Amino acid sequence: MLSIGTLILLFFIFEIMRISLSYFFLLLPLFVVGYFLFLLQTPKGIISKRKRELDQEVLFAGRFLLVKVNSGRPLLNALIEGSQSYGVSSKYFKEIVEDINLGTPIEEALDNAVKYSPSDKFRRILFQINTALKVGIDVSIPLTNVIEEITNxxxxxxxxxxxxxxxxxxxxxLIAIVLPSIGMAIFVVVGGLLGLPIERNLFLVVIGVLVLIQLVFISIFKTTRLSVNL
Known part of the structure; x- marks a missing residue:
């Protein structure tokens, strides 16, 4: 999406500055390659999105199972109730329950969930539960410990x-506010003193560049947003 936006912005800049469009078409293959590379990264982006969504609910999912187990509910019933709740974690609980309903042992179903889970924290919770089942100890003990670790x-x-x-x-x-403001102020003052012609097209180009910078920073803030829900 950013490549397409940059391509459209560059086209308008070429039109405003009255630059030959032949240069634009020379740069077009680079943007096509960039867009193709972006499409190749789409699956990784989807996995990363699912990881962030699951990380936001991992403590809720772990505490939900812990409450059910401590109240005397069997683990399978806790997983079934978790699959019927709301949120992203319910989808993964539902996959585990469906795997068990197809005849897969609960330990193997949890192993599959651990293997394919996009979230490392959710994987750790399932791993501790599965280990407790295989060893034959109380599930609530390792589950409590791993929830405390993830919380910290x-x-x-x-x-x-x-x-x-x-x-x-x-x-x-600094980049999006201070430098552009000071730069434009200095340019206008110096241009006025030296009698340099200041055309409207120049301001349109500057505005376009500032809009692009804003979009880049919005993308950066979105990608660095923390996926935490205590």
């Missing part, structure tokens, strides 16, 4: 994200 990790991630967000905000203020 997410608290640390929040602290790191706060520092990273401050740096990004400072960089955004």
């Amino acid at each position: 990790e997410q608290l640390t991630e929040i602290q790191r994200y706060g520092k990273k967000l401050n740096s990004l905000a400072l960089f955004y203020m």
Whole structure:
């Protein structure tokens, strides 16, 4: 999407600046290749999105199972009830339950879920449950421990994200606000003193570049957004 937007913006810049469109068509293959590479990365983007969504609910899913197990519910019943709840985690619980209903042993079904889960934290919860089943100990003990570990990790991630967000905000203020404002002010003053012609097309190009910078920073902030829900 960003490649297409850049392509359209470049086309209008060429039109405004009255630059020959032959240069535009020379650059067109580069944007086509860039868009093709973007499409190749789409599956990874989908997996990454699912990972973020599942990471937001991983503690809720773990605590849900822990409450059910501590209340005396069998693990299979807890998984069934989890598959009937709301949220992204219910879809993964539903896949486990469907696998078990097809005749797969619960340990093997959990192994498959651990293997194909996009979230490392959710994978750890399922792994601890499966290990407890294989060893024959109370599921609630390792489940409680792994939930506490994930909670502490997410608290640390929040602290790191706060520092990273401050740096990004400072960089955004510098690149997208301070430098363009000072640069345009100096250019207008110097241009007025030297009698340089300042055309409207130049301001349109500057506005287009600023819009592109804003879109880039919006994309950066979205990709760095922390997937945590305590």
